[in-house]
Amino acid sequence: MSVPCFLSSTARSFNLPCPAAGLLCCRLLGHRSVTRRNMSSKRQMDHLERTANNSRQNALYPAQVCGIINESETVKRLRIAVHPDFSFKAGQWVDFFIPGVEKVGGFSMCSSPGLLQREGVVELAVKYTKHPPAYWIHTMCTVGSRVAMRVGGDFFFDPSPSDPSVDLLLVAGGVGINPLYSILLHTTDLLHLNQASGGRDYNIGSAHLCYSAKNTQELLFKSSIIEACREFPDKFSCDFHVTQQSTDVDPHLQPFLNRGRITEEELQAHVDPQRTLCYLCGPPPMIEAVSKTLTDLGLSKDRILFEKWW
The missing domain is CATH 3.40.50.80 (Nucleotide-binding domain of ferredoxin-NADP reductase (FNR) module)
Structure with missing residues (x-):
């Protein structure tokens, strides 16, 4: 797996908030361990507020955009090279940190953990909005852009070989x-x-x-x-x-x-x-x-x- 060597320089460029962290191990065993996310508010909350009670990994990893595809007229798909220690479960999202952008994005992976294992990349498909992280992706992001990502979310499918069929x-x-x-x-x-x-x-x-x-x-x-x-x-x-x-x-x-x-x-x-x-x-x-x-x-x-x- 070949990943650009940009760990130290990217990590130093972020001054990060610290929402509740910690990885919740909830493999699919009888389905009772998977948490449903239910949120309601009269005002629009940002990603970190909405997901404050969700599980998060402790680690923030540097990453670099290595491909951009116009998936539709309103959606761009990013192909992102990540650190060798980066891992996620199918269905999870990332906190998406952009240098110079105060707001933190929240985007679900649209690729499989298998692609990460095979090629060292993940993919995000982001719809155009005026929200600063999405707007940056559509107007300023280029191949070579450096970002940082932290995996979170309790919504995933991660069966083990011995789990019953569903x-x-x-x-x-x-x-x-x-x-x-x-x-x-x-x-x-x-x-x-x-x-x-x-x-x-x-x-x-x-x-x-x-x-x-x-x-x-x-x-x-x-x-x-x-x-x-x-x-x-x-x-x-x-x-x-x-x-x-x-x-x-x-x-x-x-x-x-x-x-x-x-x-x-x-x-x-x-x-x-x-x-x-x-x-x-x-x-x-x-x-x-x-x-x-x-x-x-x-x-x-x-x-x-x-x-x-x-």
Whole structure:
């Protein structure tokens, strides 16, 4: 793994706040150890305030942008080389520190832990807003830009080889796809490991993705999601939803596409109260509505895990 040698110079350039730190070890064992994040406030809180009670690693690591891709008209995907000791679980986010920018960003990884192991990089997909960290990424960030990152979050999928099989229901709205895409990629990596071991590692169940966006342009990672469904047709399936599509749909997307919001009937088709573990990420109103529907369908609250992003 080749990572630029910029640890000392980057680390010295930050004067950091110190929110509650510490790594919570909550592997998926009966699902009871995963904490659901629930936040509400009349005023807009920044990332550090909203996540003050979430688990965080102690270490802040230097990092360097090594690639930038326009994922859509409003989303940039950063490829970031990280320190060899950097680690995360699929679904977690980072505190994102930028030299000269006072506000700290909060962005979920959209890559898998396997990519980090193979190439020493992580990826973030960030939607354009006027919030200073996102604005910097869209207007000033270049290949070679140096930042620092600290991993946090209690929303992740990290099974061990001996854990019982579960069926995943992943429900995403907009850029809420990021942590769920990381989970999907991680599940793909585990399936490959299981194939290589002749079925001796990781008892992986099925995974269904419900993903809603304004239009097909804003459906991030759609091609690779479809690839995963075609590589593992007995394991992966997806339904894309568009709520404001005004143009014709690409034919290769058509079999996966629905117009309108995610429906109760679709969720019901993928809920087994004994086997389903649901991860939700998106705008708060969507999370609240889907959570209620899932509860009404008999899924217990400890099997409904969510991350709300404002």
